[in-house]
Amino acid sequence: MQEMLKRFWAGEQRALARLISVVENEMPEKDELLRQLYPRTGNAYILGVTGSPGAGKSSLVDRLTSVIREKGETVGIVAIDPTSPFSGGALLGDRIRMQEHTLDKGVFIRSMGTRGSLGGLAKTTKEVVKVVDAFGMDWVIIETVGVGQAEMDVMYIADTTVVVLTPGAGDSIQTIKAGIMEIADVFAVNKCDLPGADKVATEVEMMLDLQRDQVKWRPPVVKTSSVSREGVADLLADVEKHRDYLQDNGVFAERRQQRLRNEALEIVNYQWQRLVRRQMSYGKVNELLNSVAARETDPYSAAASIMEWIIEQSGLKKNDQVSLSQ
C-alpha cells in the first residue's frame, strides 16, 4: 500500500481510484489508510447535490464543474447510484456522462452503488469523500438521488446542499416535501427552459416565505439549464455565498468540529460491533444467542450477559497487555 500511497501523494488519479476501492470494499488496510490520510483531510469544500431521478443532476453537476474549473479550482465528484439488490447493477448508471472532463486532470469522477457499501451508505461515502479530500481536490461534489433515508444521511456530510427541482410532471413541491426540502441551502430549478419553471420557483419562494422568521439563512432559488448553461455561474455564486455565510458566522468551524467528534464516536461504536461480531459465533456468546433463539432466555437478559462477558474478555486482554508493557 505504501507504493500506492506514494503515487497517490504524487497526484495520480489511478492511485486515487485504487485507494477508494480499498475503502469501499472494506479491505483490511482500510483503517490504516484512513489514519494515514487523515492529516491531509479537511481542506476540500463538500457540496451535496440532490433531487429526484430525472431532475438532471448529473448534467448540472457537469456544468457546475466546468464553471469551477474555469476559476482554476479542482473537483472530485462522488456520484451515488441507487442499485437494486437483486440485479446488482446500477439503475441510473449513465456512466458515459461527463465526457468533456475525461482528459482534465483537475476533475475526478467516481460512481458508488448504494447496496455495495458494507458499512452503510453514509459511512462509506464519508470515507470516500475523505480520500478525495486528502488527494487535494478543492471541491468534493456528492451527487445523490434524494429518495431514501440513506441518501438523505449522505447529505449531512455536505457543507452546502443544493436541491435540484424541475418543472417536470410529478416533481411538484408536494411530492418531494418529506425531508428533502429542509436540507436545502440553495435551490436549483433546473431545465428552466421548460414551461412551468417559473411556477416551481414561485412555489419554493412561497414555501420559504412561510419559514422566514425561523431561519437565518434563506436559501436562494436559482433557475438553471444544463443545455443553455443559463444560471450555472449564478448557482456557483450562491453556493459560495452560503460558504461565506457559514464561515463568517463561525458555523463552519463549529460544524466541522462537531463532525470530528461524531466521527470518533462512530469509530468507537464500529469497533465495539467488531468486538461483538468476533465473539458471536462461538463460546459463551453463541450459547446465549442459541438460548434466545430457542426462547429459553429473553433477549434482554441475554444482552446483559453478553455485554458483561465481552467487556470482561476485553478487560482481561487489556490487563495482559498492560502487564506485558510494564
Added chain:
Amino acid sequence: MQEMLKRFWAGEQRALARLISVVENEMPEKDELLRQLYPRTGNAYILGVTGSPGAGKSSLVDRLTSVIREKGETVGIVAIDPTSPFSGGALLGDRIRMQEHTLDKGVFIRSMGTRGSLGGLAKTTKEVVKVVDAFGMDWVIIETVGVGQAEMDVMYIADTTVVVLTPGAGDSIQTIKAGIMEIADVFAVNKCDLPGADKVATEVEMMLDLQRDQVKWRPPVVKTSSVSREGVADLLADVEKHRDYLQDNGVFAERRQQRLRNEALEIVNYQWQRLVRRQMSYGKVNELLNSVAARETDPYSAAASIMEWIIEQSGLKKNDQVSLSQ
C-alpha cells in the same frame, strides 16, 4: 405501570395505546415493559404492506382487515406516516380512515410518524409490533410507504410482504424497481378497475419470469379493488399460502430464531451506545473528543483510547458489584 399492564392483559385497547406510547417515546419504563411483555410475544403473524404514495394501501388494508375479521381473527394495524422534520406533522395522515372498524374490538389501529422515532424507525416499529403482538392480536399489519431505506428496513420485520402497485401514472415498474420489487412475497395490483391494470400485472409476471430459476417461491400477482372489494379475499388467500410455504419449509421457524438472535445483538449494541453517551460529555472521553475537534488527535487514535477507557470503567464497576455481592 403495573396497573396499566393489568388493563392491557385484560384486553383494554386504551391500555395498549398507552403502552405503545411508552415504547414510542422511549420512556424510562420501556425496557422493563418489553421484558415483561416478551413471554407473550411471537404469536401474531406479521404482514407488511408497502407501495408508492397514492397506491391505495390504506383502503386495501382496510378491506383486508374486514376479510380477516370475517374469519373471526383479530388485527392490529401499525401505519407508518412519512413526516416532515420541518413541519412535524403527518404528510399522508388521512387518519379519518378505517371508520368502519372503529367500534370493532378486534381491530386496533396506530399511526406512527417516521421522524418521531428516537431509536430509528425500524427499531421503534419492531418494538411497537411486539406490544401489539403481546396484546394477543392474531395479525399485525405494518403499512408503510416504500420510499426510503428506513421504510424498507421496516419490511424486514414482516413474515410476508405485500407490494401494492397501481396502473396510475408514474407508478410503472421502472420507477419503483430499486429495492421494493425484491422484497415482495405477494403483489397486489390495486385499483384494478382503472385502465392499465392488466398491463401492470403482465409486466410484473414478465419480471418474475426472468427470475424463475433463482427463487423457490414465485410471488403471486393479484388484482384488487378497494372499491368493489374484488380480489381482496384472493389476496388474503395468497398471503396465507405464503405463510404455509414458510412453515412447511422450516423457513418460518428459522427466520424467527434468526430474528431473536439479531434482537439480542441489537440490544447489546444499544446498551453499549448508552454507556458511551453517558460518558461523552465529561471527564476523559470529553477531553479526548475535544482534542479530536481541535485536530490535535486523529479520530482513530482517540476512538481506541475512548474504547479502552469505557471498557475499563465498566470493568471496574462490574468488579465492584461482584465484590459487593460476595
